[in-house]
Amino acid sequence: MVRRVYALYYWPGLPGRGEFVRLALEYAGVDYEDIALIDPEAVAYFLTDLEIKTPAFAPPYLRDGDIVIGQTALILHYLGPKLWLAPQDEAERLWLHQVQMTMGDFVGEVHDTHHPIGPELYYEDQKREAERRSASFREHRMPKYLGWFERVLRRNPHGPTFLVGDSLTYADLSLFHILAGLDYAFPRAFASLIGEYPCVQELGEYVADQPELSAYLESDRRLPFNETGIFRHYPELDD
Amino acid sequence: MVRRVYALYYWPGLPGRGEFVRLALEYAGVDYEDIALIDPEAVAYFLTDLEIKTPAFAPPYLRDGDIVIGQTALILHYLGPKLWLAPQDEAERLWLHQVQMTMGDFVGEVHDTHHPIGPELYYEDQKREAERRSASFREHRMPKYLGWFERVLRRNPHGPTFLVGDSLTYADLSLFHILAGLDYAFPRAFASLIGEYPCVQELGEYVADQPELSAYLESDRRLPFNETGIFRHYPELDD
Numbered sequence: 001m002v003r004r005v006y007a008l009y010y011w012p013g014l015p016g017r018g019e020f021v022r023l024a025l026e027y028a029g030v031d032y033e034d035i036a037l038i039d040p041e042a043v044a045y046f047l048t049d050l051e052i053k054t055p056a057f058a059p060p061y062l063r064d065g066d067i068v069i070g071q072t073a074l075i076l077h078y079l080g081p082k083l084w085l086a087p088q089d090e091a092e093r094l095w096l097h098q099v100q101m102t103m104g105d106f107v108g109e110v111h112d113t114h115h116p117i118g119p120e121l122y123y124e125d126q127k128r129e130a131e132r133r134s135a136s137f138r139e140h141r142m143p144k145y146l147g148w149f150e151r152v153l154r155r156n157p158h159g160p161t162f163l164v165g166d167s168l169t170y171a172d173l174s175l176f177h178i179l180a181g182l183d184y185a186f187p188r189a190f191a192s193l194i195g196e197y198p199c200v201q202e203l204g205e206y207v208a209d210q211p212e213l214s215a216y217l218e219s220d221r222r223l224p225f226n227e228t229g230i231f232r233h234y235p236e237l238d239d
Numbered sequence: 240m241v242r243r244v245y246a247l248y249y250w251p252g253l254p255g256r257g258e259f260v261r262l263a264l265e266y267a268g269v270d271y272e273d274i275a276l277i278d279p280e281a282v283a284y285f286l287t288d289l290e291i292k293t294p295a296f297a298p299p300y301l302r303d304g305d306i307v308i309g310q311t312a313l314i315l316h317y318l319g320p321k322l323w324l325a326p327q328d329e330a331e332r333l334w335l336h337q338v339q340m341t342m343g344d345f346v347g348e349v350h351d352t353h354h355p356i357g358p359e360l361y362y363e364d365q366k367r368e369a370e371r372r373s374a375s376f377r378e379h380r381m382p383k384y385l386g387w388f389e390r391v392l393r394r395n396p397h398g399p400t401f402l403v404g405d406s407l408t409y410a411d412l413s414l415f416h417i418l419a420g421l422d423y424a425f426p427r428a429f430a431s432l433i434g435e436y437p438c439v440q441e442l443g444e445y446v447a448d449q450p451e452l453s454a455y456l457e458s459d460r461r462l463p464f465n466e467t468g469i470f471r472h473y474p475e476l477d478d
Contacts, residue, residue, distance in 0.1 A: 074340060102310065118375030133356050136357030
């Protein structure tokens with residue numbers, strides 16, 4: 001039997017939404033092809049390939065044999081049980097998926113802090129609006145979502161160690177990445193807020209310390225945040 | 240055996256995201272409680288109820304006995320098979336869910352045309368930014384998503400009648416509502432664009448004509464679009 005290798009399609013050069021999938025694959029230690037490193041043009045070409053009957057709207061998408069799946073949260077919902085990063089219980093799996101979908105909404109709002117008018121325009125062409133949206137994000141949206149993650153942890157019937165269930169899931173990995181991204185993009189606002197969410201903070205530190213992840217985090221496969229990605233650091237948006 | 244009745248929690252007075260769930264329940268002809276009509280305060284209260292171990296970030300959420308589910312696309316993914324509005328095939332169900340999630344992204348972008356800075360501010364306080372974002376939406380985003388729906392229909396191996404599979408699903412109902420909403424919010428832009436997407440247009444008309452839906456569409460349970468909802472008509476945003 002030939003071992004099938006997952007193929008991850010995402011834009012080269014930035015962690016972006018692909019990183020949520022990459023973290024799950026790396027943590028699980030499974031073989032996968034990161035197409036951006038092998039054939040970057042294939043990422044965009046793939047969208048136009050008429051043979052694909054399930055054409056994702058945008059990257060990331062995952063190929064597993066004949067199956068092609070888009071939408072970050074759905075990719076993780078699909079991979080979760082295969083990578084032992086989801087609970088056994090069906091109701092818990094649905095809840096995990098819901099938590100991840102809500103993280104996706106949050107990530108969309110993070111994106112829009114620097115692109116509040118449209119993705120086809122440069123940041124410089126929507127900078128004034130970005131400053132206004134970022135102020136709202138720092139004051140209202142970031143605390144609202146962090147407070148929700150804290151609530152999810154505190155209401156977990158298994159205790160506040162993990163978001164869902166009694167062991168680490170892909171959503172915990174994603175939350176770790178979101179915290180790292182917020183700390184990169186909004187260091188001032190994040191530092192002044194995070195102390196109010198102790199369970200969230202603790203989970204972020206727990207994930208960062210996992211031996212399954214440390215080799216990846218120290219490797220050059222872990223792409224640094226930069227100003228072509230979702231989490232961007234523009235000092236004027238954090239002030 | 241007592242027949243369990245679904246309870247839908249959504250803000251009163253606007254179709255909003257709740258309408259995507261309502262359309263599925265109404266089309267299927269199942270009993271459900273629309274909590275906004277029975278006890279509107281329960282919608283917000285529910286979010287703070289400590290007994291709920293799966294607290295949704297925001298409405299809509301659905302209660303089915305002990306199960307409480309949020310995220311519009313996830314509610315529909317859960318209800319789909321029970322309402323005979325999803326294919327039997329597991330891979331097709333995942334693809335259907337992906338299509339619905341992408342519709343959710345589009346609906347989020349529609350919302351942000353009138354709220355590009357933040358949901359806590361009135362439209363009037365972000366009107367200038369809304370005009371800029373709406374121009375980008377009309378020119379880039381609306382055609383991009385409509386084009387994607389057309390592509391999904393054309394690539395359906397069963398033919399271009401339905402988005403997924405060979406019979407009507409909840410995503411077809413949702414697309415109908417999105418088209419109605421775009422026509423309400425952006426009548427000029429929508430009229431000039433829709434002819435380029437004949438399969439999309441045809442599906443919208445097909446759904447509107449379904450006898451399972453007509454009683455609902457003519458009833459006062461079908462809330463009209465208005466300027467507290469997601470699809471809002473401000474003439475200056477369509478010009």
